[in-house]
Amino acid sequence: MSRSLIAAFAGLVVGLVGSIAVVGAVTDDALPASTSTATTAPTSTTTTTAPLVPAGEARIGPSTVTATELRSDAGILALEYEVTPLTPGGADRGEHGVVAAPARWTLETIDGALTAEPFGPFERTVRFATDTEPADVLEARIDAYWVATPLDHEIVVERSDASWIEVVPDVRVRLLQIVEQGSGFLVIIEGSGDAPSFSSMAVEGDGREWISSSRSMLGSTRWTLDYRGEELPDPLVLTVRGITWLELPADVPVSLATVTRS
Helix, strand or coil, rough: CCCCHHHCCCCCCHHHHHHHHHHHHHHHHHHCCCCCCCCCCCCCCCCCCCCCCCCCCCECCCEEEEEECCCCCCCEEEEEEEEEEECCCCHCCCCHHEEEEEEEEEEECEEEEEEEEECCCCCCEEEEEECCCCEEECCCCCCCEEEEEEEEEEEEECCCCCCCCCEEEEEEEEEEEEEECCCCEEEEEEEEEEEHHHHEEEEEEEEECCEEEEEECCCEEEEEEEEEECCCCCCCEEEEEEEEEEEEEEEEEEECCCCCEE
């Protein structure tokens, strides 16, 4: 290769390197400095706080129970108590907003254990048949409690069948009588049951021809349904509505520290 060609090639290489250096310098000056930032995803914390239950109150489901008085009279030891709901209630969750209440109590005494049940969820006194004096009661405990649950149960009744149909445990209904009248029919349904659900329920017809349903009187075991139509359907499709009280086991101590004893 001639000296002149080598010199020309060397000049070309030097010029190319110089151009790359200039471009690199311009590029570095034009772009902002790169900053490395660690990004942390936002975190959320969910805290569930149980309703505050004051000292002296025992919690059963969505209610609290406070013992208020122990008294003895003629072989009966009575424990009075209060029930306070922890959550908003309404007509569909029990009377007076009460949605849970004691169903069975045990008292530990110097003579042994006593067990008794109140008459229903709205009772506020439980009675024990014993001669034990209030001063001899050592501890109190709730062994079971009722919880109110909406009842909406459909039943199908054959017009020729008067057998009992169970609605919920310890509550049943049956067709008692059909009375024909000029504008339609009166269907009389009889109920039976010892459960507290029985006092809180109603039986209604399913359809526009059923215009009313009424309990004969307070505490009655019969409902009269008024059907306005030319022909009474067979079978009858009826609905039992109201409140059913479910009994749940428990082991909840109840303080007697502030109880009045007489």
